Amino acid sequence: MSERQQPTTVTDGSPAEEGEDDLQLRLELLREENERLRRSYAVARRTSYRRSALGLAGVGAVALAGAVLFPATRDVLLALGGTGLFAAILTYYLTPERFIAADVGSSVYGAMAETEAALVEDLGLTDRTVYVPTDASDPLAWLYVPQHVDYTLPDADALTAPLVVGDDPAERGASFRPTGDPLVREVERARSGDPGAEPAAVVEGLADAVGEQFELAEDLRVDVDSEDARATVAVRASAFGSLDRFDHPVQSVLAVGLAQALDTPVTGETTRAENERADYLVTLRWDEAA
Structure with missing residues (x-):
């Protein structure tokens, strides 16, 4: 054996x-x-x-x-x-010396979006996002998320705090620095003239910056209804993934830039498109937010 x-x-x-x-x-x-x-x-x-x-x-x-x-x-x-x-x-x-891959930027933004969205959910806030312009150059606007559907915009000083807890319950909510704020300031530095306050021209210029200057999406098509105080931007092939996440840079640039140009609050809403010509629709309104 x-x-x-x-x-x-x-x-x-x-x-x-x-x-x-x-x-x-x-x-x-x-x-x-x-x-x-x-x-x-x-x-x-x-x-x-x-x-x-x-x-x-x-x-x-x-x-x-x-x-x-x-x-x-x-x-x-x-x-x-x-x-x-x-x-x-x-x-x-002016050739850039450093290039940041899109997936790196998307990962950084994704972590921030998840954190802020979780905070909004824990506080029991609405899904309304209101971009409120300021008189300062930094930031150009605050992103205000109200606690109630029938809300009242707080004053500028209240929005400087992350948690807006005024005496009026209708003003309560949260305030964030928008992701699009520094990008809009870059657009203003590169701009050669005054864009004016015509909504169609402003949104067209911002859409060009999103697609050409920052390359955040491959294709953007703008439809502005000035009488209805509404602009819709069809977006395809976003570099930072799904646009329906909290304060996505594409929506944020469009909303911050429009709010700053019109000097009035702008609400932003992103929905999935129901056709093959676009992935998402970003809708901006500036009448009901004023």
Whole structure:
């Protein structure tokens, strides 16, 4: 009868410890590969910007050369050449040095949205979101969530506190700094002129900023009914996931910017679209909130 095989004792240098070492090595390799991919992505984006700058410089140089060869169109070509060279300089020197992946921003926003939504639920507040403009540059507006459906807007000083607990029960609720506030200030810094107070023009400009400047969504279509004091923005392919979460940046930018431009409170509501042309509909109203 053969002897039974004795159980193997795990000691230093055993297969179990070798397996742990192998796992740690793989994790380290994955970290290095992740870092390499991030650097490669940043380099690719910077290269894309700088190629655009070279292209604009080429257009400017060709236009200036054409101004010498074709005197009849010199004024137009000089203007085109100067614009091309100026745009090339701006594009080259204003190339971003750091790029944040969309999933990173979405994760950060998601954690904040879950926390604030849980607070709203625990306090027994309504699902109404009212963006109230301020007279200050920071913040441009507060996000007020009332406790009652029939609410009264508190004064500006009361909104500076997270919990609005005035003597009037109709004013009670919570106040938050909107996610769209710093983004709207970026829009204002980049703006070359006064957008005015025409709701259609304001919402169109904000939608362009959401899609082109911040790339928070791929497609936005605006429908404004000034007589009904309502604007609806159809949004498709959001970079930060579902728009029906608390104070989503897309809704927040649109509402904060509109409230600041009109100098009146704006309510925001996001619903899922029932057609294939859009994922969500963001509805802004500024009559009932005033």
